[in-house]
Amino acid sequence: MKVLLVQDVDHLGKAGEIKDVSGGFGRNYLLPKGFAVLATKSQIKQAEERLAAQRRKAEAARKDAEALAAKLAELTLTFVVKVGEQERLYGSVTNADIAAKLHEVAGIEIDRRKIALEDPIKRTGEYEVPVELASGVSATLKVVVVGE
DSSP states (O other): OEEEESSOBTTTBOTTOEEEOOHHHIIIIIHHHTSEEEOOHHHHHHHHHHHHHHHHHHHHHHHHHHHHHHHHHHOEEEEEEOBOGGGEEEEEEOHHHHHHHHHHHHOOOOOGGGBOOSSOEEESEEEEEEEEEETTEEEEEEEEEEEO
């Protein structure tokens, strides 16, 4: 029996996939619970169209992320902060600070959680900060911290 999954089903598949299941499993579990519908020709065609649209959308998002990665690779953010002894900062530069500065300087809006800064920056110097833009697309942002 061919069914079109309406929701993700553990150990079977994701929503929108067409699966071949045993008759009892389909009639007694998947269909009554609303996890799947019978896979008619029109349902299959709609599922394929939906899947193609999702692929196009994901491809467009990936291309946008790659363009943004190229912009970020050319960019250098400079932070001027107060420092104490041994070039240690009063406070620190965090991923939220980097996201705010990126928006201020370049007008690029990036969620702070995508900036993969392991620990806040607490010393002056130059740093390479990885930024995860999309699945499989990342960039490296150059951050320079100088003292006042």
